[in-house]
Amino acid sequence: MRVTVKLFGPQAQQVGRREVTVELGAARPTCAEVRTALQDAAPELATSLPGSWFAVNHAYVDEQHVIAADDEVALIGMVSGG
Amino acid sequence: MDVQVRIHDGPLADSAPWRPADAGAVVSFEGIVRPMEDGRELATLHYEVYEPMTSRELRALAERVAKAHGLNALCVEHSRGAVAVGAVSFRLRVAAAHRKAALAAMDAFIDRMKRDVPIWKVPSWAAVGNRVGE
Numbered sequence: 001m002r003v004t005v006k007l008f009g010p011q012a013q014q015v016g017r018r019e020v021t022v023e024l025g026a027a028r029p030t031c032a033e034v035r036t037a038l039q040d041a042a043p044e045l046a047t048s049l050p051g052s053w054f055a056v057n058h059a060y061v062d063e064q065h066v067i068a069a070d071d072e073v074a075l076i077g078m079v080s081g082g
Numbered sequence: 083m084d085v086q087v088r089i090h091d092g093p094l095a096d097s098a099p100w101r102p103a104d105a106g107a108v109v110s111f112e113g114i115v116r117p118m119e120d121g122r123e124l125a126t127l128h129y130e131v132y133e134p135m136t137s138r139e140l141r142a143l144a145e146r147v148a149k150a151h152g153l154n155a156l157c158v159e160h161s162r163g164a165v166a167v168g169a170v171s172f173r174l175r176v177a178a179a180h181r182k183a184a185l186a187a188m189d190a191f192i193d194r195m196k197r198d199v200p201i202w203k204v205p206s207w208a209a210v211g212n213r214v215g216e
Contacts, residue, residue: 008132008202009204010202010204013204058132058135058138059135059138074132074135076132078202079196079198079200079202080201080203081129081172081195081196081203082113082172082201
């Protein structure tokens with residue numbers, strides 16, 4: 001399954017684009033599997049990826065969350081509000 | 083308990099007086115864009131949000147903090163887009179019966195917001211060669 005992950009702020013700047021698409025062998029991958037795939041697809045995120053969370057359809061999820069084909073997936077890291 | 087959350091385009095304008103009913107203490111905090119960041123001269127901060135998640139997370143945090151500290155009211159405002167040096171990008175106001183609850187709630191909210199809420203700032207630097215010490 002192909003998963004597109006939205007990026008924001010400094011992480012989008014590091015990668016040079018607003019989203020990264022990864023191809024996974026599983027038909028219903030977990031966020032943990034997406035995280036592993038991102039390490040290879042976007043090595044620029046190596047430092048910030050471990051401290052980042054996933055949001056699916058605008059809600060934080062844990063690493064075992066299973067992603068469906070029409071889900072919106074975002075990487076939430078390096079937040080700096082206030 | 084009244085909770086208000088607003089995302090504004092650009093800097094926050096001056097606010098009108100805010101005096102929720104039955105409050106004995108009202109505390110207000112404003113975050114202002116500083117002129118220097120990491121020894122470099124800033125021109126502007128660009129704030130990104132991820133709606134509706136940003137507003138949802140701000141509201142959920144506001145409700146948790148207001149309940150935990152027994153607040154009368156809480157109002158949080160944050161900028162989206164460009165905010166120049168010297169302008170206000172964030173405002174938090176809390177109202178409680180007594181001072182200690184209001185001050186503790188203010189601190190708790192800001193600590194958690196900075197850690198958990200999907201808001202990002204991206205700097206635009208002033209002219210090249212403005213790093214301190216160069």
